[in-house]
Amino acid sequence: MNDWLAAPCRVPDRAAADAAATRQATLTKPQGSLGRLEALAIQLAGLQAAARPRADRVHIAVFAADHGVAAEGISAFPQAVTGEMLRNFAQGGAAIAVLARELRATLEVVNLGTVNDPGEIAGVRRHVIAASTANFSTGDAMTDIQLDAALAAGVASVGSAIAAGTDIYIGGEMGIGNTTSASALACALLGETPDVLTGAGTGLDAKGVAHKTRVIARALQTHADAMTPRERLRRLGGFEIAALAGAFVAAAQRGMPVLVDGFIASVAALAAVALRPDVRPWLLFAHRSRERGHTRVLDELAAEPLLDLHLRLGEASGAAVAVPLLRLACALHGSMATFAEAGVSDA
Ligand SMILES: O=C(O)c1ccc[n+]([C@@H]2O[C@H](COP(=O)([O-])O)[C@@H](O)[C@H]2O)c1
């Protein structure tokens, strides 16, 4: 059991948020006319305990891992893709590599265990736990020791991001089969049936989704006695999902705002909030994924994502695409003239 999970999360700075709200009311625009951009700046001011929040220095971590449940034929793609994509992240050709460059964000890629392991390659951090999780439709995905190692990978990532002076932390994932794991975990955490939370992932057809739903239903029966969030994460999760959950808890404990990506990252956020409800204020939700279960998960977290672009890639790509909105919200808040400064008549 991890002692660090017992440490409370920071409480956002109410005075800084109030001061930001007061400043917003003085800027040269009808009050509220910048809508959610105003709310974003005020929220970030509270999270960063700063009068003028920033989203300049963005750290993007992508956690990659394979899934034993892939043996059940639940993905449109072969398992080898996870390891192959690690090379693509490192070589700069993956979507998130392009987005990170465009945003001048730091990109950290972590290999937590892949069947087609590329070995030591520049630009990929090795934190290998096992070649993959075990097939959770027949047993437990992870041991306790493996779960702790995966959570610790997320904690370490946040630690290095904070040391580097990050304004916003983004966690993403890559792992063939991980929508099956995320859907099963979300079902267990929400008490939901798999038909509500199971979708096409990388592109299954209707027959494929029906099979995947049956695999998840069977696994949920096998693991029906898993009662705590930690036990549900251990039995149904993936290394990358647990790493994200660990990162989100650690970020909240250390006062680092998080921009959450799509379906899998949101299920990791759900798990983090189940582990520690005081994580929730530190999470901003970037986008609504096309993956079927995402809306149900977002609703549970009372999350209103910033974007709805029909993305379903993962890799933190949706969170990266939302970064310019955060930057613009901060720039407007920090640099617009007040009515007094501009000599514009107030209402
Ligand atoms: O982020 C999302 O909303 C999302 C939705 C569907 C698929 N994915 C990505 O697709 C992979 C998992 O899909 P699958 O079909 O193999 O379970 C994994 O690498 C995810 O990053 C990601």
Ligand SMILES: Cc1cc2nc[nH]c2cc1C
């Ligand atoms: C090519 C490919 C890239 C991905 N990135 C995240 N999930 C992915 C799944 C596939 C199949």
